[in-house]
Amino acid sequence: MKRIFLVAFSIITLSSMGQELNFNKWSLDIGAGVHDIAHSLSPGYTIDRPSLWQANIGVRKMFNENFGLRLGFGMNKIEGNATSQPFEATFTRFSLEGVMNAGNFLNFQNWTKRLNLLLHSGVGFGSIDNAIPFNATADTNWHFMLGFTPQYRLSDRLSLFFDYSILFNYFQNRTFNNQNVSGFRHVNSTIFNTSLGVSFAIGKYKRHADFWREKTDSNVAGELNDIKMRLEKAEDKITVLENTKPIVSKEVIVKELDKRYVKKDELTLKQGEVITASNVDFIKELLNRGYVNVYFDTNKTDVQKGSMGAINYLKQFMLDNPSRTAVLVGYADETGDADRNQSLSEKRAKKVFDILVAAGISANRLTYSGGGVDASVTEGARQLARKVRFLIN
Incomplete structure (x- = not known):
């Protein structure tokens, strides 16, 4: 038992001395994919579900390993399908969101070193520009958005992500096919974006905040238990060897x-x-x-x-x-x-x-x-x- 506690004490000491306390806080997120919309289309106007394309880019700063902010820019191209009356609109937006590293709160570190999950939510300002059926002045609006982002770490600097986001547009004056709706002062619409993309970590440290895991008491306890079991097995093997007479040929x-x-x-x-x-x-x-x-x-x-x-x-x-x-x-x-x-x-x-x-x-x-x-x-x-x-x- 003395040997077990001696080894355990040494490991705890070395872990506390060598533990990485710093991480990269900035990252660049680039994604693209498909979208769908709800409401805000007049009768006779339809789109493919899902529709191509939409793209987004964002700069994110994590204040610690749990929370951060993201400034993003996105663009959706919305157009009619083969059975729709022709229309084409481009929705561009800027947004500011809070980001939570849900992987830390869900203890992802207990079972994986490469997977993670982010949750994000915030507000933004957008503009809808119609080219078909006719050019019109930009229709500006405000939106609230939320989403979740599973991540897969390829290296300390690069990770893949899948993102699903919902945007709720408010104070939209026209539909996406550029028509006013009588009886309503404003049109409310919903956009569902699905993206695949990459995140690039920026900074001088080895690991980004998304995948930085601080050792918890449960981690240390698990490691100590594993060491104890290995020492006990080794002592059993030593006892067997000491009591076994060698046979030489x-x-x-x-x-x-x-x-x-x-x-x-x-x-x-x-x-x-x-x-x-x-x-x-x-x-x-x-x-x-x-x-x-x-x-x-x-x-x-x-x-x-x-x-x-x-x-x-x-x-x-x-x-x-x-x-x-x-x-x-x-x-x-x-x-x-x-x-x-x-x-x-x-x-x-x-x-x-x-x-x-x-x-x-x-x-x-x-x-x-x-x-x-x-x-x-x-x-x-x-x-x-x-x-x-x-x-x-």
């Missing part, structure tokens, strides 16, 4: 040597993968008992290519254990006279000695000698007699 030995020594320059040891004192004694015994030897061709002192790995075994072992020393003993087969075989065996040991020194092993840690003839093998196995073996001290 020759196949396992060879694979372990290949991993630690032959391919050590090619691989990075995983964290926690260390050579313990018991492993050192075990590998020392393997080398001393002749599991790993360097072999030569008949009457040659050049190491066979296939035996370079054996030299690398010893090199890595000596590098990992700087207090150890080694004796290199060379051998020859039974062919040839005794004096020549003694000289050949010593030259073979000297060859391995030179390679190890060139590889970075101090000459003071190595000695070599000739063992003469290895008579332990028969004529059919003389290849195994032409060797250098290792003795680790």
